Amino acid sequence: MTEEEIRTAYLEELSRVAPDIDPETVGDDDHIQDDLELDSMDVLNLVTALHERTGVDIPEKDYPQIATVALAVGYLKAKIK
Template identity: 40%
Template sequence: MNRTDALDMVRESISRVVPGADVAALGPDDAFREVLEMDSLDFLNFVEVLSERSGVRIEDEDTPRLGTLSASADFLVAHTG
């Protein structure tokens, strides 16, 4: 998976969890949980959707690395072949 595909997948996963979220306005290093006012359950749902869509197993200890678009995309690129 390349970085562009990973960023698109992250944005689409956020949109599934937070319908109506303006993901296009998110900067690559914005902490999207705060910007979109996602609660813990929203974030866990995002992680689950991202894992399902990407086929990447995301462990609990990986979740702190998924706080921004850029970090989430980096994680996906590093964990896909």
């Protein structure tokens, strides 16, 4: 997956978990909990969706590394084989 494909996948899954979020308005450094107000169940649903879509099983200790679009793109790019 290219960085752009990862970004698209992340934003699509994010707006599926929280349908009121318009992907167009999500900034690269918006924090999914502090800025976008996802709760722990939303974060788990996002991680589950990213696992199904990219095959990357994100362990709990790495949750902070997918907390923004910019972080997630870098993290997933390195993990996707």
